[in-house]
Amino acid sequence: xxxxxxxxxxxxxxxxxxxxxRALAGPSVYDTxxxxxxxxxxxxxxxxxxxxxxxxxxxxxxxxxYALINFIAVIAVLKLVRQRDLATxxxxxxx
Amino acid sequence: MSVEFxxxxxxxxxxxxxxxxxIIGGIGLMRxxxxxxxxxxxxxxxxxxxxxxxxGLVLLVGFDLLTFKLLxxxxxxxxxxxxxxxxxxxxALAAGVQPLGEDTRDTGASTSKS
Numbered sequence: 001x002x003x004x005x006x007x008x009x010x011x012x013x014x015x016x017x018x019x020x021x022r023a024l025a026g027p028s029v030y031d032t033x034x035x036x037x038x039x040x041x042x043x044x045x046x047x048x049x050x051x052x053x054x055x056x057x058x059x060x061x062x063x064x065x066y067a068l069i070n071f072i073a074v075i076a077v078l079k080l081v082r083q084r085d086l087a088t089x090x091x092x093x094x095x
Numbered sequence: 096m097s098v099e100f101x102x103x104x105x106x107x108x109x110x111x112x113x114x115x116x117x118i119i120g121g122i123g124l125m126r127x128x129x130x131x132x133x134x135x136x137x138x139x140x141x142x143x144x145x146x147x148x149x150x151g152l153v154l155l156v157g158f159d160l161l162t163f164k165l166l167x168x169x170x171x172x173x174x175x176x177x178x179x180x181x182x183x184x185x186x187a188l189a190a191g192v193q194p195l196g197e198d199t200r201d202t203g204a205s206t207s208k209s
Binding site: 001004005007008010011012014015016017018019021022028030031033034035037038041042044045048049052057060061063064067068070071074075078081082 | 103106107110111113114115117118120121122124125130133134137138140141144145148149152155156161164165167168171172175176178179180182183186187189190192
């Protein structure tokens with residue numbers, strides 16, 4: 001079973017490398033956001049797989065917190081790119 | 096052929112197929128020509144690969160507190176990654192990024208309705 005876990009970890013590493021390549025080489029800022037979003041999801045899977053591979057089951061909490069932080073980070077970066085300011089309410093016509 | 100062996104076999108199959116789906120999504124993310132097509136490739140495998148990989152881990156661990164934490168991760172991922180992909184697509188479209196290909200909406204509406 002360790003062989004299967006190691007193979008899956010390597011597959012997730014490959015995917016993380018490809019999405020990081022897209023995030024670094026993307027022509028527009030949205031390509032970067034797409035790459036970082038996929039990278040974060042695969043990081044959650046990687047932490048879960050490593051916690052099983054090494055036997056440290058406490059690491060699963062790290063994956064749980066990272067799954068939440070990743071979503072908030074993507075939405076915050078999208079708002080920052082769109083509005084140029086994280087503190088706006090979003091409705092620019094009413095101000 | 097005990098029950099434990101069959102469960103471990105199913106878990107190994109799910110882990111392997113999940114890894115293959117992850118690699119396919121990464122290749123699509125690298126090779127597709129447009130923001131929206133890249134988002135399509137990335138986000139489909141973003142929901143399918145966690146479903147298979149974390150499902151395989153759940154089968155591996157049995158019934159435990161760890162199972163609940165893994166199912167919570169799967170729950171959050173299945174809800175948040177489509178929302179993040181949809182927000183990215185809407186933001187890209189609102190910022191003026193045009194999708195590739197010909198716009199067929201006008202011709203379809205003119206031939207069928209008006």
